[in-house]
Amino acid sequence: LTYGEKKKSLDVLKKITNANVSLGLPQWLINEIKLDLVEQKNPVQPDFILILYNYENKNSSNKN
Helix, strand or coil: CCCCCCHHHHHHHHHHHCCCCCCCCCHHHHHHHHHHHCCCCCCCCCCCCCCCCCHHHCCCCCCC
8 A cells, every 4th residue: 555665664564463465455455445435535545454364264174
């Protein structure tokens, strides 16, 4: 969203969250944002979007 302009802030966020960084948005989020922006006159654009996902549970089964 800042296209690399706020590198120091991004580095801090990456270190704190141990995140993977993408300089673009996933298509599903672009589509959702477009729908939300239709009715807004002066939308606010965030510097970063943090998408949380638990990779540990991705391949686990619910067997107890």
